[in-house]
Structure formats: C-alpha cells, structure tokens
Amino acid sequence: MTRPDKSPNAISPGFETDLINVPIASILPVKQLPDTVPKSQKYAQITASIREVGLIEPPVVSRAKGQGDAFILLDGHVRLLVLKEMGEEAVTCLVATDDEALTYNKRISRLATIQEHKMILRAVERGVPESRIAAALNVDVALIRRKRNLLNGICAEAAELLKARHCPINSFRALRKVKPLRQIQAAELMIAANNYTVAYAEAILAATDATDLVDPAARKSPVGVTREQAERMKAEMASLQKNIKLIEGTLGPDHLRLVVAGRYVERLLQNDRLVRFLERNHQEILREFRQIVAGLAQPAVSEVAEG
Incomplete structure (x- = not known):
C-alpha cells in the first residue's frame, strides 16, 4: 500500500473534501459589517x-481550534447576514483547512459582457423566464432583454475579439451602426487602446466614413466636434489601424527572438562560476538577467486577457 507523502514539499489540500451543514449560531465572523451594507445594491x-435560486456559492469557514463545534467565517459575511435576515438556522459551508482569511473576491475573474449575454441566452433557451432572471439579479427585465439581444447586428469576428473584454452594453450600440469590416477594425482599435468606453466607441463611430455606415442618412454630427476635428480624428484612427497591422506582422518573429534570447540567458545563469562572477563584479547585470528569466515564466499578455 502506498503511504501518503509527508515530505515538507508535499502539497496539502486547502479545503476539506465534503461540504457540511453548519448552524449559523456556531459561525463566528472575523469582521463587523458596516451599518450601510443592508442598504447597498450588492446586499x-x-x-x-x-x-430566487438559493445559495450558489457556499460560505468558507475554518474550524475554531479549542472551541468545540464553533467555526470561523473566512468568506461570505454578506451572504450569512442575508440568511440570518431570512430566518435560516443553518447553511452549507466549504471548510478550509487553515484559518487564513484570504480576500477571495480578488481572485475572481469577473464575467465579461459577451459571456454574460451567452449565459442569459442559454438560460432563456432552456425555458427560464426573463422575469425570473431579472429577479435573481435584482435588475429591470428590460436590461435582461438588452443583454439577451447584445450581439444582434454584431458580426461574429468582432464578437470573437471582444468576447473576453469588459465592454459596456452601449458600446455595442455604436458598433451596430457600422458595417462588419468596420466593426472588426473598431474592436481592434479598442483592444489596442485598452479602452472600451462608450465615449471611445462613439469617437470611432464619428471617425468612420459614410461608406462604412449601415445607414449613412441617419448619421448625426457629434456634439461639440467640428468638421476639422472629425477629419483629424479620422486620420488618427486610420494611422492607428495601420500601426496595429504593422505590429501584428512583426509580433510573431519578435516574440520568437525574445524567447530564444531568454532561454540563452537562462542557460547562462545555470553556470555557477558565471553567477558568482556577476555577483562580485556586475550585480546590476545579474539582476537584469534574472528578471529576463523570470519573465519567461509569465504568460503572454494575450493569454492572460483570454483567460
């Protein structure tokens, strides 16, 4: 029989394998919530x-040492307060194996706009009424309908570019006014500038040629923008689009050269004699070499964004 690995480097689970039902009276909060919390939108x-749908994410607790059946609440203070107000006496909890109160919300990947649209669309297709989705999210049903119809008039290529971006709903309204090719260009411009605001989307719309508009006759001049400013904006957008294409053409070869050079530096640092020499005579160079090697272990920016 194989014995469990008890070496210092062994990885131990951070949580117990089973959820447990804990009396709310036995759970000890680690912080006092402000009096304004029950009046907040989040609450x-x-x-x-x-x-509407029950408790989706169980609170996280740890066993209080030396206090019998008591538990320390690590995450879920607002949820626990809501359950108390609803008259619940027990709650299903996830039990952590230590009592470190991590800030769990900082490790959450917030739902992108298009991902939220797809979840709402799937729920509606499975027969969930829009009114119930709105009630569960505590929003107006009209907002749920807008999110359901988010990609109406948006081409698949532009939607693919923006699928992991936190792009406001009204930015898609500006994209619908331009033709598919311009939608793709606009999405690329927003990604390059890391700017998905409604104002930026409207600026791209203002700098779009009439031939690229879905309905040129419905075009309105931007408030406070002169014709000269609009023409200058159009030229700057075209220049930025050209620069994006140039960068895309050289990104692959440049990245390959950087990886090869980085691996060479990594091999240099495996030479103990060289490292000792650099530590004695050129510490700043050694520091830079180590930063290069550390950078090799980091995921690419695009991979992080897509994650």
Whole structure:
C-alpha cells in the first residue's frame, strides 16, 4: 500500500473534501459589517439571488481550534447576514483547512459582457423566464432583454475579439451602426487602446466614413466636434489601424527572438562560476538577467486577457 507523502514539499489540500451543514449560531465572523451594507445594491442583489435560486456559492469557514463545534467565517459575511435576515438556522459551508482569511473576491475573474449575454441566452433557451432572471439579479427585465439581444447586428469576428473584454452594453450600440469590416477594425482599435468606453466607441463611430455606415442618412454630427476635428480624428484612427497591422506582422518573429534570447540567458545563469562572477563584479547585470528569466515564466499578455 502506498503511504501518503509527508515530505515538507508535499502539497496539502486547502479545503476539506465534503461540504457540511453548519448552524449559523456556531459561525463566528472575523469582521463587523458596516451599518450601510443592508442598504447597498450588492446586499439587495445577493438577497434577490438567494430568494430566487438559493445559495450558489457556499460560505468558507475554518474550524475554531479549542472551541468545540464553533467555526470561523473566512468568506461570505454578506451572504450569512442575508440568511440570518431570512430566518435560516443553518447553511452549507466549504471548510478550509487553515484559518487564513484570504480576500477571495480578488481572485475572481469577473464575467465579461459577451459571456454574460451567452449565459442569459442559454438560460432563456432552456425555458427560464426573463422575469425570473431579472429577479435573481435584482435588475429591470428590460436590461435582461438588452443583454439577451447584445450581439444582434454584431458580426461574429468582432464578437470573437471582444468576447473576453469588459465592454459596456452601449458600446455595442455604436458598433451596430457600422458595417462588419468596420466593426472588426473598431474592436481592434479598442483592444489596442485598452479602452472600451462608450465615449471611445462613439469617437470611432464619428471617425468612420459614410461608406462604412449601415445607414449613412441617419448619421448625426457629434456634439461639440467640428468638421476639422472629425477629419483629424479620422486620420488618427486610420494611422492607428495601420500601426496595429504593422505590429501584428512583426509580433510573431519578435516574440520568437525574445524567447530564444531568454532561454540563452537562462542557460547562462545555470553556470555557477558565471553567477558568482556577476555577483562580485556586475550585480546590476545579474539582476537584469534574472528578471529576463523570470519573465519567461509569465504568460503572454494575450493569454492572460483570454483567460
């Protein structure tokens, strides 16, 4: 029989394997919530969600050492408060194996706009009424319909570019006014500038030629923008688009050269004699070499964005 690995480097699980039902009276919070929390929008949304679909994410607790059946609440203070207000006496919890109160919300990948649209669309296709989705999210049903119809008039290529981006709903309204090719260009411009605001989308729309508009007759001049400013904006957008294409053409070869050079530096640092020499005589160079090697272990920017 294989014995469990008890070496210092062994990886131990961070949570117990089974969820447990814990009396709410046995859970000890680690912080006091402000009096303003019950009046906040977040509190109202959590209350609506629990009322409509139940508790989705269980609170995280750890066993209080030397206190019998008591538990320390690490994450889920608002959820626990809502359950108390609803008269619940027990809650299903995830039990952590240590008592470190991590800031779990900082490790959450927030749902992108298009991903939220797809989830709402799938729920509607499975027969969930829009009114119930709105009630669970504590929003107006009209907003759910807007999110459901988010990609109407948006080409598949532009949607693919923006699928992992936190792009406001009204930015898509500006994209619908231009033809598919211009939508792709606009999405590339927004990604290059890392700017997905409505104002930036409207600026791209203002700098779009009439031939690229879905309905040129419905075009309105931007408020406070002169014709000269609009023409200058159009020229700057065209220049930026050209620069993006140039960068895309050289990105692959440049990245390959950087990886090869980085691996060479990594091999140099495996030479103990060289490292000792650099430590004695050129510490700043050694520091730069180590930063290069550390950078090889980091994921590419595009991979992080897509994740």
